[in-house]
Amino acid sequence: MTDKGAIAWDYPTPFIHEVTVEPQHIDDFQHTNNVVYLTWMAKTAWEHSKALGLDFAAYARLNRGMVVRRHELEYLAPSHAGDKVLIATWITGNDGRLRLRRRFQMVKASSGATLLRGLSDFVCINIETGKATRMPDEFTKTYRLTASVDGDN
Template identity: 50%
Template structure:
């Protein structure tokens, strides 16, 4: 696969009938849900699942999505979405890059960047990342 950056975290997806909108292709909101699914699976693979977030009283909450829709996905398409942590101040903010590819023809359907801020779950207010986040999420790929 022609990924934008080295060593991606990748999940496989299949476009279902429910993903298709009135224009006959996957709805833009579905693409965003795929990004969320990929980010969560990556976090879980790093040992940072919802139960760990609750234990730490911290979470990474989305503050901004930037999405470039480059091509359409259709029912039955098999896709791969990749993510990388590309920026982290190791305090409050971190950003992920995403790339969505259709392996059958190698076309990149989407590129996106999501910015997160660390919050305290009990208050919803921004709080410094705990050590477990610093260790689990590690340094940004651009710093490696």
């Protein structure tokens, strides 16, 4: 297995969530189904949010939440049953008002090969109404940038 520190991450100091490709993730082409990668992106974003101290209890207390507006995924190589995949995420955009951007890089742990690059754009909503609303100060402070990417902020 490649050392996580030796991987050529797109940006420094990622938050990393590790998964193992399970048989139920495999499609008719005998590799991980595209939808699974999207699921892993969502799970990794949520794990990072919880690690930062913003879990759903905090969202409920604030009556605010971050929901996906758009995903972009670029598939570069397949993964297969039994592979360990390291999913890195960075917060690369936060306008302090409504929008947040995360970037992702998925790497096959055994080789260090990048499998996918992606991004997700989020908007802040009022949980009760479902309408877009300004981020509370807690979101602005907690979801600070973890990497700088031209055009993302």
